[in-house]
Amino acid sequence: MNTDPNNPGFSFRPTKKLGQNFLTDKTVINRILDSAALDSKDVVIEVGPGKGALTGRIATIVKNVYAIEKDNFLFGELNNKYASLSNLTLINEDALRTDFKTFEGNPKIKFIANLPYNITSPMLSRLTENRDLFSNIIIMIQKEVGDRIASEPGNKTYGSLSVLIQTFFNVTRLFTVPPGSFKPKPKVDSVVIKLVPTQTHCDLIKDINLYSRVVKSSFSSRRKMINNSLKSEFNKEEIEISLSNSEISGKRRAETMEVSEFIRLANNIYELQQSTSSDNSSF
Ligand code: SAM
Numbered sequence: 519m520n521t522d523p524n525n526p527g528f529s530f531r532p533t534k535k536l537g538q539n540f541l542t543d544k545t546v547i548n549r550i551l552d553s554a555a556l557d558s559k560d561v562v563i564e565v566g567p568g569k570g571a572l573t574g575r576i577a578t579i580v581k582n583v584y585a586i587e588k589d590n591f592l593f594g595e596l597n598n599k600y601a602s603l604s605n606l607t608l609i610n611e612d613a614l615r616t617d618f619k620t621f622e623g624n625p626k627i628k629f630i631a632n633l634p635y636n637i638t639s640p641m642l643s644r645l646t647e648n649r650d651l652f653s654n655i656i657i658m659i660q661k662e663v664g665d666r667i668a669s670e671p672g673n674k675t676y677g678s679l680s681v682l683i684q685t686f687f688n689v690t691r692l693f694t695v696p697p698g699s700f701k702p703k704p705k706v707d708s709v710v711i712k713l714v715p716t717q718t719h720c721d722l723i724k725d726i727n728l729y730s731r732v733v734k735s736s737f738s739s740r741r742k743m744i745n746n747s748l749k750s751e752f753n754k755e756e757i758e759i760s761l762s763n764s765e766i767s768g769k770r771r772a773e774t775m776e777v778s779e780f781i782r783l784a785n786n787i788y789e790l791q792q793s794t795s796s797d798n799s800s801f
Contacts, residue, residue: 658710
């Protein structure tokens, strides 16, 4: 079987629209596979197998691989190339439309992808919604986005993306990958990160939608103090009472706040809204 990324066995003109920068660096491929700690009992979903730089290698280790490729030509070529691999199921569709719930019933799944840059953000939302399915997620994304996801309070790159992803996952920034590891070369560095779903924070959240509004509005204007930036979503009284109940100074800036503080604040806003709506309903 040909699993050599430098000699994929077929020629192809990549399109930018589908983020087609193919991995050719064997060291990076090995490091990605090592990071997933694959074994023979694993079930893996790979998004965007491309020319199969990771796919063939994964399939030789694990029990089952489901690889979702949107590009019709690549899908056809992969089907020919890997016809002998009975544990590999190639799926020709847009992974943003894949119903991940159909994979329920499997043991926890490992997710691996060298993600096309243009679907990173919607794919992160899909992974967050379906996080219960996964034991770990290894993704390569644009370095700038990976740095924001893994950032800690007090850093310039710490923002709503850091807080929301760290609410649902333990995040590890694994390693940077330079443009020279791909063909064609992307314009910017990439980074490989590992996301492991965790209940520690999200079990404490009373209303996830409200929590997300609190986080996003807190960062709506980075230079403003939190009592001002929250005004984009909440009224003055709600903000003052819940900040005080949460023992968080309104003069703080969002980029100094820990995930646990956002949860405390959102839960206090929730309690306040519940108590006002039950007061109103008694009339
Ligand atoms: N995994 C291969 C590698 O590492 O060399 C290819 C990675 S390349 C960055 C991204 C791959 O995702 C391409 O094969 C592209 O056709 C595919 N792709 C792009 N958008 C997609 C989508 N919405 N759903 C599924 N695959 C997609």
